Amino acid sequence: MSHESSNDDTIHKSVAGSDDGSESDSDEELKELQQKRLKSSGGWIGYIKEFGIFWPCLWPAGNPRLLLYVGLLLMNILITRALHVLAPRQLGIIIDKLTTERRIPWVDMVLYALFRILASDSTGFEALNEIIAPRITAWSYQRLTIAAFDHVMRLSMDFHDDKDSGEIIKALEQANSLNSLLRIFVMEVVPGVLDIVISLWYVSYLLDGYAVLLIVGVAIAFIFVTAYITAFVKASRRDLSARERDESRLLYETISNWSVVSYFNRRGYEKVRLAGILKGVVDADLRSNDSYVALYGAQEFCERAGEFGILILAAYRISRGLAPIGTFIAVQNYWGTITMPLFVMGHSYRQLTSDLIDAERLLQLFTSKPTIQDVECAKPINVSAGTVEFDDVSFGYSKGKLALDHFNFQALPGQTVALVGETGSGKSTILKILMRFYDLNSGRILIDGQDIRLVTQDSLREVFGVVPQETVLFNTSVLENVRYARLDASDEDVFEACRAAAIHDKILTFSHGYHTKVGERGIKLSGGEMQRISIARVILKRPRIVLLDEATSAIDTITESKIQTALRNLTSNRTTFVIAHRLSTVVDAGLVLVIDQGRIVEKGTHQQLLEHGRRYKDLWTKQASLPP
Missing domain, CATH: 1.10.287 (Helix Hairpins)
Structure with a gap:
């Protein structure tokens, strides 16, 4: 089989592998979005310009080594195009000399062999390109993926609450589609166009x-x-x-x-x-x-x-x-070079179209802006005492409906504030806006007198230690899951935190102790074990303000008493917010807020509310009458 035929087969297989014609519903939506962008951008030129946002991740400006690679790549493409003409031309010269001079033209034959070697995909300049190009695309793939990941993680909670995780991950993975666009254009489209132009000139010269x-x-x-x-x-x-x-x-x-x-x-x-x-x-x-x-x-x-x-x-x-007889051989030998760009260009067109659709996902991500942003003059928060004040706070997830309505209260340094009420009353919303996952409709939240909208989000969230109701763990060891709260913590620090959370002895019974993998989302652990590891995280972090969202809901009575002791040690001298459905866990709270439909309907200590409250007393009576 000739070299050209094997190239044809390679292109055929490449087309078969890439042009699957598959279109999911999301692909159809992206195509519609692409058409809208085309109209709004004034055509393909304006549309392509929108992808300029990715240029800093694709072009290695300031990297001399990669710029040298780019120069070598372009030079090799030009040299290879010349060799595609020189090799068949040299074969024609050999045939002419054999038929006229009746002797072996050794110099011409050596030149022909050299041209064939240098033009080969495996031994010539094309092979060098296959070494250079991946180094350029690998660099840009890393830059694109990291930039896309960082952008997604900076987006606000309203985006992440509505997102399709599979679609977002797919968009991140398809950062490579932009690399494919660049590679196809440089390695296939440009050489293909050059081959066609050169072939038209060469055959007109020969014939x-x-x-x-x-x-x-x-x-x-x-x-x-x-x-x-x-x-x-x-x-x-x-x-x-x-x-x-x-x-x-x-x-x-x-x-x-x-x-x-x-x-x-x-x-x-x-x-x-x-x-x-x-x-x-x-x-x-x-x-x-x-x-x-x-x-x-x-x-x-x-x-x-x-x-x-x-x-x-x-x-x-x-x-x-x-024409001399060598012309026949030269044309026959060159025909594969003439027709190969047709296969390549057809494949490249389909691949470019597909990659543009994939890149549209990434473009859509990059054009999404976080709704919660730091103000220009934002400074790191400075928390010493831990006083938290809600000053006439109102907030709603959507227009026309408030989740919190005119909230006013103050949590003193070291005080535990319990949030109680029926499901959907607004308790979890308080924790979300306290960490500034959402901005308020009106009012202010002050921490040690500092408006949380005027400080950096990173410094604000570093102040809190959160134990969520549904603990999510990474599929790694118990040790690494706990250490996630404080990355520089020693193993002994982790052990002490786990002892305080009443989970240390249990961990030692696991197959590999602290090095036991917990499974995806912690599936190998029980609900109580997961919550205790979550509590250990917060104990290890040593935050200034603690947020507990039903932290003992999946724990038996014996373990709960141990954890309550650990939590008392944790929350000592720390401002603490506790969401609790089991009122027995908040009897020692310094302030209990009874919330109903986004409003504070009662507040006071446990004893004060039992004596003078109505809603809290009803909740306490109902829970006390439930069978154990």
Whole structure:
């Protein structure tokens, strides 16, 4: 098989692997968004300019080593284009000398071998490009991914509450699509255009203008059959992709919900469902394969018909004495170089379109701005005492409906403030706005007299230690999960925090002790164990203000008494906010706020509210009457 034929096969496989024609619902939405951007930007030029936001991550300005790589890459592309002409030309010279001089032209043969080696994909300048290009794209991929990750993590809670995590992660992963855009343009589009221009000049030099017309005709036919059949290819691939997603969805849901399948003894039912979906996948795959065979067959026919035509033209000119016999060999040998850009450009067009759609996700992320931002003159917060004051605070997640309505209270240094009330009354909202995950509609929140809107968010959140109701752990060791609260903590510091949280002895019974992995989201631990590790985190952090969101909800009575002692040690001399449904956990609170529909309806100590309150007393009576 010739070198050109193997190149054709490589391009065919590349097209088959990349042009799947699959389009999810989100892809369709992104295409619509792309069309809107095109209109608003005034066309493709304006649209492409919008991607200029990524340029600092793509162009290695200020990095001499990578700039040198870019220069070498462009120089190698130009040299390779020249070699694509010199190699077949040299072969023609050899044939001419063999037929006229009847001796071996050693110098010409050595030059031909050298040109072939230097133009080879594996041993020449192309191989050097394959070493250089990944180093450039690897650098930009790191820059893009880190920039995208940092941007997403800076976005406010309202964005993260509404986000589709899978879609966001997919967008981050597709930072590489921008690298692909640059690589395809530099490594495929530019060389392909140069090859076409050079080939038109070269064949007109070897033969005449009719050869140029023939090549143009082949290109038009190639483009036509490719565009026509690709419509069927995309339809079949879209159908296959949809069926494959159904297969993946069924496998994921069934395997991840093995317990439910087993509880209801539905293994046979799921097996039948999978068999039905697999039959559809196989049928769609066969239709897709047939479409590709037809596409490649039509493309190959156009290429071979053009080759036959140009060889007839060369033979005609040679037979009339208008060209030497070496011209025939040179044209035949160069034909692969002439037609390869057609395959490459067709593949590049489809890939560029796909990568633009993928990059649209990233562009959409980068154009999303955080709703909560530091003011220009923001300074780090300075907390010494820990006084927290809500001054006529009102807040709503949406217009027209307030989650908190005219809140006024003050938490004194070292005081524990208990927030009680029915679900949805606004207790968790208090903690969110205290950490400035949302901004207020009106009023102020002051910490040691400092308005939290006038200090940096990072310094503000460093002040708090939070024990959430639903603990989420990373899929790493117990030691690293606890140390996450204070990265410079020693192992002994972690052990002491876990002892204070009444979890140390339990951890030592795990298979690998503190080095035991907790599983995804802590699935290997019980609810009580997870909460105690969460409490250990806060103890290790030693924050100035502690926020406890139902911190003992999943803990048995014996363990709860141990943790209450640990929490008392933790909260001593620290301002503490406690959300509690079990009122027995807040009897020692310095201030209890009873909240109903975003308003403080009662406040005081536990004893004061039992004696003079109504709502709190009703809650206490109901809980006291519940069976243990």
